[in-house]
Amino acid sequence: MxxxxxxxxxxxxxxxxxxxxxxxxxxxxxxxxxxxxxxxxxxTPLAPRAMARLEAAYPVPAIEGRPVAGIVVLGGGEEPTISVARAQPTVNEAGDRFLAVLAVVRRFPEAPVLFTGGSGRIHPAAIPEANVAAALLLRAGLDPSRLILEDASRTTAENARLAVELVPDRPGNWVLVTSAFHMRRAVATFCAAGWRGILPYPVDFRTAPGFRASPGLPENLGLLTLFLHEVLGLAVYRASGLAADPLPEGCLAG
The missing domain is CATH 1.10.12 (Lyase 2-enoyl-coa Hydratase; Chain  A, domain 2)
Incomplete structure (x- = not known):
């Protein structure tokens, strides 16, 4: 695009x-x-408003007291090339995904954590996103026995398909963690891949609710780029059958 x-x-x-x-x-x-x-x-606030509507697709759920069988985290918050060059795991502007998942795993100490992410670039990175994620999560104290890694996917559709293959028997509700602007496409894609009992947990918000002044040209261009990427990506996924429309019964957790 x-x-x-x-x-x-x-x-x-x-x-x-x-x-x-x-x-x-x-x-x-x-x-x-x-x-x-x-x-x-x-x-004008056109770009922030468009992004805010996209981010509002799923509210942050109240998960306290809910039965959670597992947690799925989508890649995209890592910088594999910089991580290798600097010899330390490095995140980008979507690194909030890791802050959120660490908070969730502490609430559900028995739930497995499935991270899915290989390399989303045209030219493969030095290491998969999953390697960086594993280093971050293990350094933060996550029990290695809880971590399931998928390191071959390059797209959201592959995230969903390969995650389903890794965890074919997955009863109960699974928390799905990704950026708020990406959640709508992620949910539709995981539903199309056969996943059920999804509990969307959006993080990494780029806008604040309500009216606010335009943040300026560079920020607006960034928001518009993300918005168009997601909207066009969802349309292509739906047309190719990779994203469910409408969502099938049982896809979302009750």
């Missing part, structure tokens, strides 16, 4: 090229559209 910031730069270059070739009318029109897009992203 072409990122919004890349699209703006390409459009800017195209507009300047038109001016250089003396096609002044078309060049001014393209540059005018670029200016309007920049102003809209800089001065």
């Amino acid at each position: 072409l990122r919004p910031d890349t699209l703006i730069l390409v459009s800017l270059g195209f507009g300047l090229l038109l001016l250089w070739r003396r096609r002044f009318g078309a060049g001014r029109a393209v540059l005018g559209l670029v200016l309007i897009a920049l102003l809209a992203l800089s001065l």
Whole structure:
């Protein structure tokens, strides 16, 4: 997918090229559209509001006292290449997934923790995301006997399919931990893969509830990129049968 910031730069270059070739009318029109897009992203809360709606798909559940059979954590909060280069496990802006899962595992000390994540990049990282996750969780005190690692997946669809294969017999409710903006696609994908009794536990929120002023162009471009990636990804998954629509009965925990 072409990122919004890349699209703006390409459009800017195209507009300047038109001016250089003396096609002044078309060049001014393209540059005018670029200016309007920049102003809209800089001065309006369109991107934060769109992201907030995506993040609101599933509220953070009250899990105290609920029967939990296991915990599933999706990869994406790790930096494998930096972790190898610096010889220490390193997280990125989605590292809240680890803070959340550590809090959940302490509430349910008998529940196994299934981490699913290989390499989501075109060029494979030096080590799988699962290796970094294991180092982080074990350093934080997680009992190694509770940890189940899946280190071959590259996409959300593969996360779901390979997780189901690793835990074919999974009665009860399983907490699903991932970023709030990713939760809608993750739930639909896990349901399509045959998982049942999912208890969505969104973390790593990028917006605050209610109205607020636009945070500025760089932040808005980042939010818009994430929003478009998730919305288009969910549409493609649904069209290809990788995401359930609607969710089948029993997919979500009661």
